[in-house]
Amino acid sequence: MDPQYFLSWKAALLFLLMPRGLRCLSVRILNQEPFHVIPGSSLVLKARIELGPLEEVSQVTWEREPETGIDPERVTLASCPGGGPECAGTRPNVRASVEQQEATLQINGYGEAESGVYGVSVTDHAGATATAQCIVRTYEAVHHVSVSVNVSHSTLVCSEAWGTEPRFSWFHERVAVTEAAGRVSGGGATLVWTETPVVCGHFTCTVSNKLGHSSATYTAAPCETEGRGTTAAVVCPVLLLLLGGGLAFVLWRRHRHGNRGERLHEHLDDTV
Template sequence: METQHILVWRICLILALLPHSHQCLSVHFQNKGLLYVAPGRDLVLRAQFQITPTEKIIMVIWDRQTEKGQGQVRLADHQEAPGNPLDQKGALFRVENISSSNFGVYTITVTDQMGNEQSANILVREIVSAPVASLSLQCEVANDRAQWDSPVFSWLVDGVELSNQTANLSADGRRLYVSGMKGHNYTCVVNSSLGTSVTYYITDSPTPSQSNQFWKIGILLAIIIVLLITCGYLSWKCVQRRTTGTI
């Protein structure tokens, strides 16, 4: 009995030391977990494989089902063939002009030559509204000299200093998000133990206040011209009347 136990133990030990290639097979998406796409746009899913040198992917299957796990649909079934070898590094799946019926959970299943399978899934949801674009100015200073303190950044727009309450600034103050702002002259002031540095950014278009001034000046000039023409015409008529009466 003792000899039998020793034999079983040795067999288990040998099996434990044997390589299990199927445990090395894995697949994952570059975008993990969740992906948003707008209707009418293209969806591109990229999956990457991890295999040992002795393994080989012989089949790749793509499925889609609803977010609640209902209505699974087979989308594609790619099998290794002499004239059509599979990419051993990864797979790509594309849906053009995506619609409401294309949203859900996408699953990729890969199979190696030993029949081992591994799967990965990703949830594709419809985005309700496009993200808001933002434009920013970043203020930088060369950090090639040792100093004991960190630089402090201040921003002015058309001579008026900004704060976190009046503008959208980054946490360190380096970046100013100018979306929605109507300034003309942007100034960044950097203060530290090394001194003070100032840089400017001037837009080509005038500020609304300057535009209003231009409009006011233009209207005033137009009024003056009209008055001059009217006065000149009236003066000419008076001269003509006097001339006609004299004759």
């Protein structure tokens, strides 16, 4: 009998008889799911391989399939032998490697067609297989920002269509809203206005992410502030004084001209 053939069967038998705790082949993708990628950049996925003391990796395979669909088509992206770090990619922009129980897949020039469910399969020398999956989606810019109001609750709600990782910022009359003026909730999308009993003035919501920002403004009735009341209280008396002074001056001028006419008439009578 061929010694190599005998040893291979012996190894298989030992694996089957091996205590369950020594067979712990598993794999997990380290990227947070869903993983978003900006178009044109590089997609990099990393997977951690866990092996038992007597296990060895014989094959690592990366695949992709659509996230939705009745019968999704699975595409093989790279296949890596367990004995070396280099892997064979199926496309020029695909790179893969296996180093120290960590498998890496890199796709350069990521496009929307690369989105989907990515899977990694690890096979050991005895034929046991472990798999892991990760959803990859395209990083979207911010779109269609709008602001709505609930007047009875002094609440403003900022909405955004489908941008990835949106961040919300609120401004009142072009000044950032502070905690003293309003309370932000709902991940920053909702503003409860607490400075006045009713919503007034101009409120702007700005939504931003890695690809840019967009904003929308809600315009309410003008705010009645103490400064405006004080100004009116000062201006009105001044105007009244000016009007009164002008009227008194006109009356004085008329009275003066009337007296001059009477004196001139009396002087003419004396001369005649």
